[in-house]
Amino acid sequence: MHDRYARLVRLISDYVDRNFRAAFQYDERDWTALYVRPDLATEDLQAAVPALADRARSHEPLVREPDYPELGTQRASISLHAEAVLVHFNEGPQSGVVATLETDVARNLSQFVARCESVLFE
Incomplete structure (x- = not known):
């Protein structure tokens, strides 16, 4: 594992402790598991990651910097699910890191x- 990825895994682990679920690095050809919490190291997860990496490679931000420069460069994107939060860090056109965390990390x-959903879908 590249040193910067080892440092990132340590940082996330130190910051969120047991709420760290998994992290994967991907590039244009392949993906690598940087960390998988033992209780999540299943065949289902192994099977799901290639498709996740494919979608991450083609990630298009909601707002591109040239379209609205006042927001600045997109630093990361967050996908909030019922059981996990995914944080996607783009490193290049087809490379990046996806870290998954327990929803407690993003409780607010x-x-x-x-609350917004309760208004939208009531």
Whole structure:
């Protein structure tokens, strides 16, 4: 594992402790598991990651910097699910890192989204 990825895994682990689920690095050809919490190291996860990497490679931000420069460059994207939060860090046109965390890490964001959903879908 490249040193910067080892440092990233340590940082996430130190910051969120047991709430760290997994992290994967991908490039234009392949993907590598940087960390997988033992209780999540299943064949289902192994089977799901290639498709996740394919979608991450073609990631198109909601707002591109040239379209609205006032927002600045996109630093990361977050996907909030019922059981996990995915943070996607783009490293290049077809490379990056996806880290998955327990929803407790983003409790305020989760609660905010849930409140908004209750208004949208009531």
